[in-house]
Amino acid sequence: MIYQCKNCATALRFNPQKGLLECDACGSAYQLTEYEEPDTADGKIRLELYSCTACGAKLAVNGTECSSFCSYCGQPTVIYDRVSDVKRPDCIIPFRVSKEEAVDLIRKQLSKGPFIADDIKNFEAEQVRGIYIPFQLYDVNYTDSQFWCGKIDSFDTYHMRKAKVLFHDLTLDASKQLNDDLTRHLEPYDTSKLVPFHSAYLSGFYANCFDYTAKELENEVKYRCRNLVNNKILKTLPNPEEQHLRETYPYHTILDSKYAMLPVWFMTFRHKEVPYTFVVNGQTKKVVGAVPYSKKKAYSYLGILTAILSSLAFLLLHILFSLLRIETVFDIIVREWVNWFVVLVACFIGIWEAGNMKIKKINKHINRTKESTLQHFAKNRQEE
Amino acid sequence: MLILIIKIALAIVIGYCCSYFIMAKRLYASNDYGDTSGKVQDFDCGTWELEEKNYYGPYASEDWKHDMTKAKNSL
Numbered sequence: 001m002i003y004q005c006k007n008c009a010t011a012l013r014f015n016p017q018k019g020l021l022e023c024d025a026c027g028s029a030y031q032l033t034e035y036e037e038p039d040t041a042d043g044k045i046r047l048e049l050y051s052c053t054a055c056g057a058k059l060a061v062n063g064t065e066c067s068s069f070c071s072y073c074g075q076p077t078v079i080y081d082r083v084s085d086v087k088r089p090d091c092i093i094p095f096r097v098s099k100e101e102a103v104d105l106i107r108k109q110l111s112k113g114p115f116i117a118d119d120i121k122n123f124e125a126e127q128v129r130g131i132y133i134p135f136q137l138y139d140v141n142y143t144d145s146q147f148w149c150g151k152i153d154s155f156d157t158y159h160m161r162k163a164k165v166l167f168h169d170l171t172l173d174a175s176k177q178l179n180d181d182l183t184r185h186l187e188p189y190d191t192s193k194l195v196p197f198h199s200a201y202l203s204g205f206y207a208n209c210f211d212y213t214a215k216e217l218e219n220e221v222k223y224r225c226r227n228l229v230n231n232k233i234l235k236t237l238p239n240p241e242e243q244h245l246r247e248t249y250p251y252h253t254i255l256d257s258k259y260a261m262l263p264v265w266f267m268t269f270r271h272k273e274v275p276y277t278f279v280v281n282g283q284t285k286k287v288v289g290a291v292p293y294s295k296k297k298a299y300s301y302l303g304i305l306t307a308i309l310s311s312l313a314f315l316l317l318h319i320l321f322s323l324l325r326i327e328t329v330f331d332i333i334v335r336e337w338v339n340w341f342v343v344l345v346a347c348f349i350g351i352w353e354a355g356n357m358k359i360k361k362i363n364k365h366i367n368r369t370k371e372s373t374l375q376h377f378a379k380n381r382q383e384e
Numbered sequence: 385m386l387i388l389i390i391k392i393a394l395a396i397v398i399g400y401c402c403s404y405f406i407m408a409k410r411l412y413a414s415n416d417y418g419d420t421s422g423k424v425q426d427f428d429c430g431t432w433e434l435e436e437k438n439y440y441g442p443y444a445s446e447d448w449k450h451d452m453t454k455a456k457n458s459l
Contacts, residue, residue, distance in 0.1 A: 109414060110414055111414075112413040112414040113410075113411065113413065113414025113415065114410055115407075115410070115411055116414060140430075145455040147448065147451070147452045147455070149445075149448070156444070156445065157438070157439070157440065157444075158438070158439035158444050158445060158447075158448035159436070159437070159438050159439065159448075160435075160436075160437040160438075160439070160448065160451050160452075160455075161434065161435070161436055161437075162434070162435040162437075163432070163433070163434050163435075164432075164433040164434075165430050165431065165432050165433070166430050166431040167430035168430055168431070170430075185417055185418040185419070186418065232432070232434070233434070236434065236436055238438075246452075247452055247455075247456075249455050249456065286418050287418060288417055288418035289417065289418075290414075290415035290416075290417050291414070291415065293411055293415070298407060298411065301407055302403050302404060302407050305399075305402075305403035305406060305407065306396070306399045306400045306403040307399070308399075309398065309399035309400075309402050309403055310395045310396050310398070310399025310400070311395070311399075312399070313394070313395040313398040313399050314391060314392065314395035317391045317394055317395055318391060321387070321391065326387070327387065328386075328387060329386045329387060329390070332387075332390070341390075341394065344394070344398075345394070345397055348397055348398050348401035348402070349397075349401060351401045351402060351404075351405045352400070352401035352404050352405065354405055354408075355401075355404045355405035355406075355407070355408035355409070356404070356408070358408035358409065358411070358412045359408050359411065361412070362408075362411055362412055362415045365415050365416070365417035366415065368417060369417070
């Protein structure tokens with residue numbers, strides 16, 4: 001369905017910042033209410049489907065765009081598939097972030113990284129695409145009674161926690177292509193800004209059709225609610241690491257579910273032939289992604305900083321030793337400074353470990369950014 | 385001489401550990417995967433009621449087991 005300019009008949013695009021349909025040719029702007037939705041009595045909308053021959057991803061377009069590359073794997077192997085009637089979403093959060101803003105946000109994020117390779121920092125902004133991702137939204141009533149036992153200072157302790165939660169618009173990604181972890185990191189969305197679906201919102205953007213129905217994700221809903229409740233309960237227990245869950249009586253009822261389209265900007269780029277996908281929440285501007293860093297740059301920085309800080313530390317130690325009148329190793333042993341030095345070294349090793357944890361996390365994030373492409377999905381499909 | 389070696393060794397340990405932490409922190413700034421720029425959907429998506437009961441004292445385990453049976457029977 002193409003929405004045409006009433007003035008010059010050019011295809012209109014939805015402007016995320018103004019919330020209007022705009023004409024690129026004559027500059028006219030229209031409210032969405034000025035255009036009627038096509039008849040949707042069967043609850044479906046007509047969209048053009050494009051398929052990626054490399055990874056199998058399917059993207060839907062409402063006629064104003066044509067596809068030349070795949071947003072998931074970055075390959076220019078997208079072919080026109082067919083016109084298809086797909087289930088009409090119940091609601092949508094329209095894009096609030098423009099393409100330029102999304103690119104700026106990613107550039108800003110990458111500029112914070114002093115060790116990121118220059119070719120990544122100066123990425124080509126051509127492969128940026130706004131895609132509406134399918135989500136199933138649930139209202140869930142969840143109750144649980146949990147019985148914990150454990151020890152505090154060698155005394156047995158017993159705890160009972162009763163939780164009664166009414167989850168409203170719990171978001172679950174209904175797309176197979178996307179890594180769930182990636183979509184979870186894009187959250188939260190402000191679901192109070194949900195509006196009834198109008199296909200004009202898709203003008204100038206792509207849409208990914210849902211792979212999972214609300215029914216198919218019900219187990220996932222249960223799992224998600226349970227995790228949220230368990231995490232909250234754990235925080236209320238004294239010495240949670242010493243407590244054991246003895247019995248639990250969870251019960252949940254799904255009160256309502258909605259099929260919604262939520263906005264995401266995708267930017268895929270290649271570094272050393274490996275695709276990396278950055279995503280930006282099209283409503284809240286949250287950037288999710290991680291890129292490899294230049295080890296040469298990082299280790300040079302580490303070397304220089306170590307030299308500077310070690311010199312400073314040496315100076316401070318020299319002053320400290322003079323103040324404490326430590327002149328020989330004998331003074332250290334006799335005056336029992338050994339223990340203090342061991343504590344000092346242990347503290348700094350602790351600091352090193354905190355840094356090491358961050359590095360491990362970064363490597364995990366980089367792998368996730370690679371995984372979020374459709375490579376794994378494609379592999380799975382080929383095996384199916 | 386030995387005291388000088390101890391000072392140098394300590395200074396290198398302190399300098400290296402701090403530098404490594406600073407480097408990791410700077411690296412994390414650009415590769416946090418959205419962790420620090422916003423929470424993953426948390427508890428703000430619902431209405432919560434949480435009842436807490438802690439059992440202490442000589443009959444703690446009996447009281448606790450009694451409530452456990454009650455919860456089981458109420459299902």
